[in-house]
Amino acid sequence: MYFKDIIAQQETIERLVQYAQNGTVPHAMLFTGPEGVGKLQTAIAFARYMLCRDRGNGADSCGHCPSCVKMDKLVHPDLHFVYPVINKSKSAGRSTISDDEISPWREIVLENHYFGFEEWLSAIDAENKQARIFVTESESINEKLSLKSVEGGYKIVIIWHAEKMKVECANSLLKLLEEPPAGTVFILTTDSPELLLETIVSRTQRIEFKRLPQKEIMEKLMGPGYLLDSETAQKIAHLSAGSWLKAIDTLKINTESEEFLNYFIQFMRLAYARRLKDLKEWSETIASNGREWQKRFLQYCQRMIRENFISNFGRPELNYMTESERQFSVKFAPFVNENNIIGLMETLSGAQRDIEQNVNSKMVFFDLSLKTIMLMKQ
Numbered sequence: 264m265y266f267k268d269i270i271a272q273q274e275t276i277e278r279l280v281q282y283a284q285n286g287t288v289p290h291a292m293l294f295t296g297p298e299g300v301g302k303l304q305t306a307i308a309f310a311r312y313m314l315c316r317d318r319g320n321g322a323d324s325c326g327h328c329p330s331c332v333k334m335d336k337l338v339h340p341d342l343h344f345v346y347p348v349i350n351k352s353k354s355a356g357r358s359t360i361s362d363d364e365i366s367p368w369r370e371i372v373l374e375n376h377y378f379g380f381e382e383w384l385s386a387i388d389a390e391n392k393q394a395r396i397f398v399t400e401s402e403s404i405n406e407k408l409s410l411k412s413v414e415g416g417y418k419i420v421i422i423w424h425a426e427k428m429k430v431e432c433a434n435s436l437l438k439l440l441e442e443p444p445a446g447t448v449f450i451l452t453t454d455s456p457e458l459l460l461e462t463i464v465s466r467t468q469r470i471e472f473k474r475l476p477q478k479e480i481m482e483k484l485m486g487p488g489y490l491l492d493s494e495t496a497q498k499i500a501h502l503s504a505g506s507w508l509k510a511i512d513t514l515k516i517n518t519e520s521e522e523f524l525n526y527f528i529q530f531m532r533l534a535y536a537r538r539l540k541d542l543k544e545w546s547e548t549i550a551s552n553g554r555e556w557q558k559r560f561l562q563y564c565q566r567m568i569r570e571n572f573i574s575n576f577g578r579p580e581l582n583y584m585t586e587s588e589r590q591f592s593v594k595f596a597p598f599v600n601e602n603n604i605i606g607l608m609e610t611l612s613g614a615q616r617d618i619e620q621n622v623n624s625k626m627v628f629f630d631l632s633l634k635t636i637m638l639m640k641q
Contacts, residue, residue, distance in 0.1 A: 314330045
């Protein structure tokens with residue numbers, strides 16, 4: 264990961280480069296901002312830049328020095344990662360630490376670049392479990408930082424989702440932040456700074472990451488690797504809320520949109536007609552797909568409800584629907600109104616939460632069907 268790989272965030276990158284070139288890198292930084300805007304990616308690119316032996320006054324790492332070669336595989340001995348894990352340790356007094364999951368960590372970072380917390384949990388087989396950063400982690404950090412830098416430069420610790428630190432771990436880290444070993448740089452990243460101890464926040468230099476401009480997301484989607492047409496790219500960028508992760512999720516949904524539209528039309532027509540037997544069969548069909556598919560379908564349903572509600576206001580420039588979706592919307596939109604819009608959205612998002620929490624899928628979708636029957640008559 265290089266600075267050139269980061270989507271937008273140019274102002275922040277220039278600030279970090281200036282720190283490194285002036286020798287004024289803060290000993291502890293807190294990268295905050297929404298999920299999917301490049302906090303971890305920028306932290307890794309900055310670590311590469313600080314450790315690069317041949318960057319000179321350039322605006323990015325050289326890419327060919329021994330340090331950069333190690334960074335290509337995330338095996339640089341002076342870069343340490345801390346991230347939430349589940350406790351798989353059977354030893355009394357010792358919890359699982361990040362090093363125990365370093366292989367899947369390197370794999371997901373190198374393959375995906377941008378990834379979310381749920382993807383990480385899936386990578387370590389920890390779905391529906393509470394991943395944390397345990398106090399044993401702070402002991403491991405202390406031990407690593409007590410040693411000299413292997414290559415004679417900075418020692419860098421990147422803590423991803425720092426808000427997941429248990430209080431004991433955060434308190435132990437606090438001592439390191441107050442009196443950091445020479446040449447040590449901490450970079451903490453979080454989507455939820457309000458969950459961090461105030462004493463941690465006060466001892467870091469906070470750097471806020473902004474949501475990505477729609478234009479930047481559009482250009483990325485129309486470029487190499489995606490090659491979307493401008494209309495599709497604009498639609499996805501509009502729905503992304505400034506998050507590249509959400510843009511990618513929306514892209515996945517977009518490729519399945521015709522299939523999802525057919526299931527959505529079936530769902531709405533059966534619910535309106537109160538055909539319980541057919542709805543039960545529909546629920547079983549939907550439940551036969553994988554959970555990730557089910558979650559994407561429910562996200563699609565929420566988007567369709569929202570788009571149809573907006574279409575009632577007669578402002579087509581605010582709608583982002585395909586031609587097939589627009590054709591269905593002509594007759595369907597009036598059934599989504601101020602009396603049921605909130606109920607429909609809450610019911611669908613509640614079903615999505617249930618799927619994420621591993622509730623029986625058949626029950627979730629049949630319950631959703633029953634609630635939708637009532638809401639469609641309002």
